[in-house]
Amino acid sequence: MTDPNAPKTYRLRCTYVEQGRLAMLSHLEVAHTLERTVRRAKLPFAISQGFSPHMKIAFGAALPVGVGSTCEIFDLQLTRYVPPAEALAALQQASVPDLMVQDCRYIEGKAPAASVAFPxxxxxxxxxxxxxxxxxxxxxxxxxxxxxxxxxxxxxxxxxxxxxxxxxxxxxxxxxxxxxxxxxxxxxxxxxxxxxxxxxxxxxxxx
Amino acid sequence: MARAERPSRYINHEWGSSSKLDASFRFCMVYPDTYELGQANQAVRILVNVVNAQDGMAAERGFLPAADMCDALRDQGLPMFSIEGCAPLRAFDVIGITLPHELAATNVLEVLDLAGIPVRAGDRTCDDPFVVGGGPCAYNPEPYALFFDAINIGEGEQSLVEGLQLIREAKEQGASRDDIRRALANLEGWYVPLLYRWRNEEEAQAAGSWIEPLEEGLPTTITKRVFDGFAQSPGWEPCIVPFAEAVHDRLNVEILRGCARGCRFCQAGMMYRPVRERTADNIVASVVEGLAQTGYDEVSLTSLSSTDHSQIREILTRLNEVYAGKGVRISIPSQRLDSFGVDMAGLVAGQKKGGLTFAPEAGTQRLRDVINKNVTEEDLFGAVDASFAAGWRRCKLYFMIGLPTETDEDVKGIARLVQQAYDHARAVVPKEQRGSIQIGASVALFVPKAQTPFQWDGQIPPDEALRRVNLLRHSVKYRAVSISWHDPKTSFVEAVMSRGGREASYLVEEAWRRGARFDAWSEHFNEQAWRDAASALAFDVEAAAQTSYPLDYVMPWGHISCGVSTKWLARERDRAERETTTPDCTFGSCSGCGACMRLGLDNELAEPRVGTCQPAETPDSFEGGSAR
Structure with missing residues (x-):
């Protein structure tokens, strides 16, 4: 699957809160919202190739509707290195308070996906x-x-x-x-x- | 809340939502259906923004909760609430309800009742908010006449603000509700049904109008308002990015307003005249700004006929350059067949290719000339060749059944046309991919609309509609071609709401009392409630839907003017009978509809429109049938 010629990407693991009335959002609604947040933050996100190009972003295990969280995770692939503090500030600027990234750090490209890493x-x-x-x-x-x-x-x-x-x-x-x-x-x-x-x-x- | 179906409909806090807590005068803009249907509505977005831009005025959004939530609120004794402030609707100074289509009428009553506001304007007291309406259905306001204190005819950018300012000042001066209504009735573009007596048919035909002012000095014709600054105003209209999946959930940039193609069944084509284009520079800057602010990955360049924009090629070329490789999709909601050639197919292609839709509307050239559609078979085949060669594999064609003068030949013509389109698609698609070709026809029953040349024509009876659909189905020999038919169960309601007079307003109220609501939702549509209401009131729905009238008959909306003269509409109906087409005045010469004169505004094009389909010649040169 891995294309040796694919340009190098940097994998940024973002931890976010989902609280207050936004605990009512479904997993899909959260996913859409976070993709749009990343676009608003103007981060240099990678885009998949192929028939239906989309942002290379992967979400952690789904949270049931009505349950809040202080520790949700998504992994975002960037085409160029952005200092984590800078990425965090940009994401926060583009977020509503109850669905906001609290921490960004780079992880290994081969690290297990957020959806299976934390059972x-x-x-x-x-x-x-x-x-x-x-x-x-x-x-x-x-x-x-x-x-x-x-x-x-x-x-x-x-x-x-x-x-x-x-x-x-x-x-x-x-x-x-x-x-x-x-x-x-x-x-x-x-x-x-x-x-x-x-x-x-x-x-x-x-x- | 967690028990509600889709709680994200109700929670607010979306990106881009704002609240103006300090404003003393509060307006709630209501869409009379659920959040996901109304959130992207253009009227809601624009009007909330213009009101919020006024000093001392705040606007919030309101959506009718879904049926489960309406019932839950009633059970708990809770009122309908606004989104931003979660405030009861009764607490607002003015409630504005947009009337987007004919099947939303009972929902207007559901909104008012859930808000604890008397449904009839005449029963409201000084403690109740003013309830004002507007939108496409306001061009025949009578079926809503009982429920609104005032109805705004036309574009609301300026006239809604004027109406609200009037109400605010009058309230501050302690004016009575009646005085405020009277003042509104004298404001341009505002109609106050309570101040007019509804005549009976005989009186109306003799007098030339159905309405009789109850006081001296009231206008007897209410002419629509148009936003004269549209072309110069920025195309970026700040919008809310919803959490919930909503229809049209993308950046929508309105690139032009109005369409002068003059299709004779089309209400929008009559009521948004004159045609006004925003410039390519404005549009490109608006898209860039809008995508950056919202984070959307899709932008739709909206209008009634976007491919008609004089600079559409430049706009698409520039946007394609800016967004190459960024995963952004640029779409156009409706493509005209005659302007969708190889170059357009390339420009809107992008990388994702969903389905394309085209609307030939009728199956034979004869009937397309009757309706003034001005597209030919060659246009359709050219568009199919171009789009399937460019990689599309799905195409849906829209048709209407029951158009004036339709014969069985015309119905069979739909089958023939769709099958020929399929042949064309097959011819340009590589052999191994032919299995993935999907061409279908979607067929809807013609509903006569107010303010159109076909306003005098009745609808065909349901049995006849079914016969024609079956004729069509049996005429299709290709298994690969699918025919989908919009169930006409609600069509009689649409026709009554579209053509009814003030009596229809009582019918709406009675149907709602008997349980009708969410009529546009097939799972909620309660035909029995409407039928029972009709028999209780001795309202002949068949007659209301099916009667055809002579061209000198005064229709129940004769006192409302969208700018286009009734005389011109009658002339167009006459030309339809003679199968004679009329050209689009933005490409050729003026056809004399009267809108520019009456409204004091001309077509405003960013550049001259040239040659996509029609030479600037006299209408009579089109009698041969070819529009090219």
């Missing part, structure tokens, strides 16, 4: 009161492509709920076969408080 996600749920306990069910039934599927919660929930006053953190693992959505899991848990918001606060490699 572990840590979430923080905020409740309208202080829950005494959160009891996860053994299984959760979800409908995928019109088929009902039963997910075993322990396959996904790698770090149990840690409760601190009105907030709880927990970690979910993405499997090659799919993931368990944090909002769906919480909706199936026994908990004596109502969920106000859910935020992805970290993405990391498998331990």
């Amino acid at each position: 572990l996600s840590t979430y923080e749920a905020i409740f309208d009161g202080s829950p005494t306990a959160i009891e996860a069910p053994e299984t959760v039934s979800v409908v995928r492509k019109r088929k009902e599927k039963t997910l075993v919660v322990t396959d996904y929930l790698v770090k149990p709920f840690e409760i601190e006053e009105n907030r709880a953190t927990f970690a979910l693992r993405a499997l090659p076969t799919g993931s368990l959505r944090p909002d769906v899991l919480l909706a199936h848990c026994k908990v004596d408080a109502a969920v106000v918001s859910i935020t992805r606060i970290a993405q990391s490699e498998e331990r």
Whole structure:
């Protein structure tokens, strides 16, 4: 696949927040918005060749609609080196505050894609009161492509709920076969408080 | 919110949205359908910008929530809200609702009701906002007459601002609602239906007008307003970049306004006269600025007929140079067959080749002469040859069924023409790629429109429409050619809204009370509600849609003038009967429609238009049928 004659590109990994009411955006809507942000920022982005040329940008694992994040990732290929601080400033200038890049750094061209590099996600749920306990069910039934599927919660929930006053953190693992959505899991848990918001606060490699 | 279908319709905070919190006078510009349909609407964009540019005035956008959200709001007892400030509509001084097409009428009532505003203008009190309307459907305002305090006829760039200034000053001086309406009625381009009695048919025909002023001194003809600074104004109209996927979600740069081709069925071609072009320098600078500010990767050079722009080749050449290798797509929404040759195919080709659409409208030269389409088979085949040789593989052809004077020969002619187009495509496409050729015809039922030469003509009955479509289907022998047919279920509503008088306004209200809304959405269209409403009011929808009238009959919109004279429309209808075409005055000589004189503005072209299709000769030289 790799063309030895292809011009060298620089791979910029950008970490961004998606918060407030913009947590309501779908993955596709976020992708479109970020592409337009990159264009507004006038970064020297690379363009694919072929029938339908498009920006060389790759997004991390999708965030469910309604879940916010402080640590989303996209990788952008640039045709020339731009100092990370300069790229960050340009991107911020071209962003709305609730969907804004917070960090830019260059990574290896061969580093794994953002969508598979970080299978572990840590979430923080905020409740309208202080829950005494959160009891996860053994299984959760979800409908995928019109088929009902039963997910075993322990396959996904790698770090149990840690409760601190009105907030709880927990970690979910993405499997090659799919993931368990944090909002769906919480909706199936026994908990004596109502969920106000859910935020992805970290993405990391498998331990 | 997360339970709503597509929450991004409602959340605001888009790039380019603004709020002007300190302004004391507040205007909400409403599109009477969902966000994704209305966000890119030109009227909403332009009018929000012009109002925000006024000192002390703020404009926000409003979109009718989707059906699920309308119901959720009602269940919760919440009112409809604006996008920027999330403010209830009732809190605004003025609500403006654009009337983009004939199937949005019940949604106007849905907007008002959801906002907690009495749907009838006559029931509103001093606590209610003023509700003003405008847009294409305002050229026959009567089916909306009950619901608006005032209706703006024509282009709103200047006249909306004047109307709002009038309302603001009058309110500050403590004027009553009636006084403000009266003052608006005397402002050029504004119509206040409440101040006119609606005559019955006999009275109207005898008097030469359906409306009778209830007070002395009110105008009896309301002439549209035109924005006289269009050609000189910048083509970059600041716009919002939505998060949600919306229709026409790209940079839209309006390169020219108006079209004088004079197709006799076309309302837009009559009501946006005279023709005004922005210059190539203006357009190129606008595209560069707009793409930089929005981050879009696509720009559409919009107008009714963009390939008619006198500098279109220069514009495309310059833009292609600027954006070579940048992944930016430059598109033109509608291409005229006769101006789409090899050079144009090359210029709009770019790298992405989606489908092309052309509109021959009718299947035989005879009928194309009747409708004054002024394109020939050779034009179509030339365009197909050029586009398929340049790499396109999909082409859709638009036709109408039920045009005045149509015969079965004309219907069969559609099949013949499409099949011949397919033969042409095959001939220029390499053998191994022929399987990917897609040529289809999309057929719609002719809806007679107000302010056109065909305004006196009735629509054919649904059964007859179906018979003709089946005739067409059976006439197509090629399996590779597809015929798609726009289901005419809503066509009677369109015809009633297009041709109805003030009675239609009661019908709209009754249909809405019986559950009609989102009529343009096939999954929501409630035919029964309309039928029941019609029988409850003894409104003969068939007659309203299907009756043809003599050319001296005064139509229910006779008091509204788009500049083109009724006499000229009648003359054009007569020429149609004689299968005689009339040339486009931007290429040739004046045809005497009256718009320039009446509106005090001439065609403004960036350069002379030359020779793409018609020599500047007298109309009679076209009787042979060839437009070339």
